[in-house]
Amino acid sequence: MSDSFLAIDFGTSNSLVGAFHNGKTHGALPLDHKAADPTLMRTLLYFPNPDLCYYGAEAIEQYIEQDMEGRLFRSFKSHLPNQSYLGTVIDNRIVTLENMVGIFLLELKKRAEKHLNQQITKAVIGRPARYSMDPVADGFALHRMEKAARMAGFTDVQFVPEPLAAAFDYRKQITKEKIVMIGDFGGGTSDFTLIRLRAEGFDNKDVLAIDGCPMAGDALDSVFMSHRLNQYFGAKSRYRLPMSNNVLTMPPAVSQKLNHPAHIVHLKEKDTYEFIREVKKCSLTAQDKEAIERLFILLEDQQIFPFFEAIEKTKRGLSAAVDFDFSFDYPEIEISEKFTTTQFVDWAMNTREKIFEGLDRCLESAGVGAEQVDLVCLTGGTAKVPFIQDELEKRFGKNKLQTQSHFHSVLSGLVESASFWANGQKVT
Template sequence: MSDSFLAIDFGTSNSLVGAYHQGKVHGALPLDPKSADPTLMRTLLYFPNPDLCYYGSEAIEQYIEQDMEGRLFRSFKSHLPNQSYLGTVIDNRIVTLENMVGIFLLELKKRAEKHLNHQITKAVIGRPARYSMDAVADGFALHRMEKAAKMAGFEEVQFVPEPLAAAFDYRKQITSEKIVLIGDFGGGTSDFTLIRLRAEGFDNKDVLAIDGCPMAGDALDSVFMSHRLSEHFGAKSRYRLPMSSNVLTMPPAVSQKLNHPAHIVHLKERDTYEFIKEVKKCSLTVKDKDAIERLFILLEDQQIFPFFEAIEKTKRGLSASDSTEFDFDYPGLELKEQFTTAQFIDWAMNTRQKIFEGLDRCLESAGLTPDQVDLVCLTGGTAKVPFIQGELETRFGKQKLQTQAHFHSVLSGLVESASFWANGQKVT
């Protein structure tokens, strides 16, 4: 039996890999030499053509160097539970979603194997508490991940809930038994685990409840588009088809794709693209036509990635100030908008509600009230959003919160899960 296992934290925004190799723990491996933190690889794929792919920091570098031709994919993990999303077409070549995830996992595997100088066919891979609130869609997402892992060359895989993995890491900090809530707030999902942590060991019965919500950082970014910015790109453009007296508005199937970085790239697919061209021809006013022209510049000049980076910067700005300016100055797309924290809180109300419904279900499932929780450990960038943190402080008290939201806690727990597996103990 091989005693070498990879531990993979495959995230919506960033990915990390560690290993349990020949009886030794290896923390985050240096995967991306062009990244500011080489252990942190952006979950990005860039295809300049169907036969060539770049990953992580190099994907962005090459994308810019090659005049933003080809296709750049980000947040593609978020499509996993969507049964109607099969994949995409790059220059007449079909690339399924399982292919995209498999290609990325294979690259992580190759880079880790090169560092360890050893071929590895077993992996512990993190999974969100819920890919979807729908049980069928959640199971479908996991099935896709299993297929992608096989495509990447893994013969055996264990999937471990990411918040449970984070709990293993936090266990190292405690000296006496505690009931701990782990909140893992990433780009795509918000995940919760309630666990009885003991310094001396772990038993599956210590996991009191796991739950979550398929919304987090990307969903919060999308509110800036849906409530204000998307109308600059034709979301509300009106048109009248030839031989018809009916005035129509851009259909939701198109306008809703504008709001999310994982979905907007698919407006370039042939049928949708041709439809938007027709809408532009039939636009009711110059203003309607100009908005769609901006959408074409956004798509054709490959400005989607920098535009959503600017949105994320705006969101971070509102964590430090009551208002901030969104400023995008690409020719033809010049936009200045002022945003306030009050607006952000109002627009994000539905996302916030869904996130905390996941937390409430977790507490209910464990049969616990907030005052029975000894410690709240938070990880992931979205944990730093003030109204998320404020809600947790209201529920549990500021003194219980540990908010050093670092990227490596989930990975550290996945490596520990791999060591359990190596020693014959399965983590569920």
């Protein structure tokens, strides 16, 4: 029986892999040699055709080299709880969501095995505190992950909540017992664990509560589209169908996909694409038609990824300044807009409220007041957004926040979970 286990932090935006191998822990393995940080692999799939796939940094490189033909998928993890989303079609080949996740996990597995020079069939994989607020959808997402892991060749898998894994990593920094709130703010989810940490030892009873919210960085990116930028791509375009006097506006089913980085790529699917083409033909004004033409250029010239990268840049810019100039200069999609921090805070109110409802539920289910928490440890880029920081400071006080977040804290805890498993103790 092998004592080797992979530890996989499969993230919405980035993924990392470590291992417990031959009795030793291995931190983040260098899996993507084309990335600036070889241990950090972008969670990207690029299919130039149905029979070929590129991953991580090479996915972006090949996407650009091949004139942005084919299909680039990002944030596909966020579809897991959506029971109505079955997958996609690439040149008449059906690719289910489980296939997409399984293909990516298999690539992580193969690269890790090559580095460790051993085949490994056991894995500890991180999971959000909640894939969805709906328990049925949450269970469905986990079932899909289990299926994808089997497709990738794992015969034995343990799923560990990501904020609990982060707690194991932060335990290394303490010398006496403390009640710690771990906040893991990723691309797709915001997760919280309230845990009693001590320098040595772990018991499942030390986990006081786990909760979260299926909203984080991507949800914040989407507010720029939904409140301002989607109008450039036909979200408000009006049209009149033949033989009808009714003036219609682009349906929410289309505009909602347009708003989200994980969903917009699916506007290219045949039925939706043909519907948008009909809307363009029946557009009420030249301006309405121009906006839809801009959408076709965005889709056909494969500008979705760079456009949302520009939105991400704007979000980061507003974390450091009171306003920021959004600029996108691809031919026929030249867009310039000035955004302010005040607008961002206002537009993001619903997302912020949902995130902190998850945190407050975590405290409430543990029966612990914010004043009883000794330390708040934060990981993930969204934790650096100023209004997220401000809310945390209101609840816990600035002196309790440890905000030097880094990508590897969750992985480090998953590797430790793998070592527990190797020694006969599973983390639940």
